Amino acid sequence: MLGRKERDQLELFISGSLRQLIPDEHVLVRVDGVLDLSWLRNELADLYCLDNGRPGIDPEVAVRLMLAGFLLGIVHDRRLMREAAVNIAIRWFVGYGLHEPLPDHSSLTRIRQRWGAERFRRIFERSVQACIAARIATGEVVHLDASLIRAHVSWDALAVRHVEAVAEANSDDDALRESRQSGKFKKVCVTDPDATMATNGRNRRLEPAYKQHTAVDDIAGVIVDVEVATGEENEGMAVAERLDAVATTAGRAMTIATMDAGYAYAKVFRALEDRQIEGIVPAKAEPPPGKVIPTRRFKFDALHNLARCPRGKILRPKGKLHRGAFQYFHASARDCGPCPLRARCVSPSRHARVVVFNVNHPSLLRARRKRLQWGKREKRLYQRHRWRVEGVHGEAKTWHGLARAVRRGLDNMRIQAFLTAAAINLKRLAAALLAAIAGFSPEPLAEIRAGAHARPYPA
Incomplete structure (x- = not known):
């Protein structure tokens, strides 16, 4: 018999919690089981008046709203609040009933401005520490890489920086020549000055972008450090600071760090040696000999x-x-x-x-000699680097909206990166909890150091 369902619902009665209507495998349900924001109110107490003014939005509600957006790939505030109005999973995750009005989208903007980027970094660091406590990350074997993020600007917002150079050139030809060499003729973004022109390939055009430096733990792909800089910053400029940041967040010294050839600079190898970290970095080969005696034929006595x-x-x-x-x-x-x-x-x-x-040339020479002696262990570690950290970048851009900046300005871009990394770590932590219930345990760290292939960890 052909069934029939009446669509008119004049009244809606619910007995119990909205949780009963959400499946157990929903990502917000799984993340809620590992998310702890009880510390947040004390962290933000100095930003609010305790006995005067209109009551503000609960800080935990604001963070849960933002995390829900990044977990579901809804990164724009307006769209997030429109979805939260009809999505019972988001309402339950932030603690709002069906009859309660949700905060306005502009409240999230003001909260980000009031808190600042460093407060959101603390949220990210807490997620790292929770993963370390769950033993799905150690901070000892870490893969580092950088990725470009397209700025939230249009091509019409680009202008050529040459006005000052022309003014100087009217009085001095040397000033014009110097301005050309110093980059005053490069394109700049009028609407977002923090974004700079960059590209990730020789055959690709320059685009206004930011650069995200990411450090990923080897065991389960937990992001142990993330930082955002302008797009034109060289990868090697940030390595020493990022190595120290990983050690501070993880609470222990790093033993192995892997990077791609874009980091093969003398100062990077020196930074690794100073911290007694084994670097798995493919040092660039020496240039072929030419008509002129090359510099490599000269011996440097440091x-x-x-x-x-x-x-x-x-x-x-x-x-x-x-x-x-x-x-x-x-x-x-x-x-x-x-x-x-x-x-x-x-x-x-x-x-x-x-x-x-x-001045760090001896470190570069030692790295080149070590590259020639790579065995199966080093090659496998470098293979793990390629799919570990680059896989995290692909996941963040495909599923969590990090392919393009949502807002303008370096601080807003940092907040987006911190929340995206925290969302990915919470997914890893929720998967670890589910795996522990199922009796799965990640492989020992000794096997990782030996270069063994890791079993795939639940997504």
């Missing part, structure tokens, strides 16, 4: 701060460090004049050879 040419003559440092890391070494004209290699070594316009060495 102990005495000298350099020696292929004929054994000494080159001495002159001037201050360039950009705090590069030192110029000059040979003597008396040594270069009668040298039989002068035609291949010294430019006709100069009297003697000048070479440039990074």
Whole structure:
């Protein structure tokens, strides 16, 4: 018999909690079992008046609303509140009944402005500490990588920075030349000055973007550190600070750090050596020989701060460090004049050879030698790096709205990154709780250090 259902519902009566209407496998139900925000009120007490003014939104409600949006991939406040009005799972997650009016979307904006980015970083750090307490992260074997995030601006908002250069050029041609070299002609974003032009490929055009530096633990893919900078910042500039941040958040020293070839700089290897961290980084190969004797044929003596040419003559440092890391070494004209290699070594316009060495050059040489000695263990660790940290970036951009900035400004971008990372960590923590009930346990850390392939962890 063909069934029939009357759609008219004049009255709606519910006996019990909204939780009874939400399936157990819903992501908000699973995250609610591991989310602890009882500490939040004391953390924010200094931002509110305790005995005067209109009662504000409960801080836990605000954070739960934002986390629900990132967990469900609804990152815009207006759309989130429209969805929360009809979504009983979101209402239950934030503690609102069907009859209660939800906060206005503008309240979330004011809350972000009042709290600041560092308060949201504390929420992220709490999620990391909860994962460490659950033993699904240790902070000892960590994969680091950076990813570009498209800024929330249009192409019409870009302008070429050249007005000051033209004004200077009217009086001095050297000023025009200097301005071209210093980058004053680069495109800038008028509506979001913090976003800078960057690209992740030689064949791709420059776009206004931010750069997110991410550190992912090896065991279960927990994000143990995240920070956002301008798009044009080089990856190597932030490594030392990020290594220290991971150690501070995890509460223990890092033992192994893996990075891709984009981090293969002398200062990165020096930062790893100073912290006694084993670096799994594919050092860039030396350039092929050309017509001119290359710098690599010159021996750098870091102990005495000298350099020696292929004929054994000494080159001495002159001037201050360039950009705090590069030192110029000059040979003597008396040594270069009668040298039989002068035609291949010294430019006709100069009297003697000048070479440039990074002060951390010995660390780079040791890293190159280590790269040639990589075994199965190092290769497997580097393979894990590629799918661990790059997989997290793909997950954040595909499922949690991190492919594009939601709001403008560096602080707003940092808040978005912190909440996205916290949402991913809470998913990992909820999966660990479910796995513990099912009798699953992640593989020991010793196997990871040995380079064994990890079993897939529940998503």
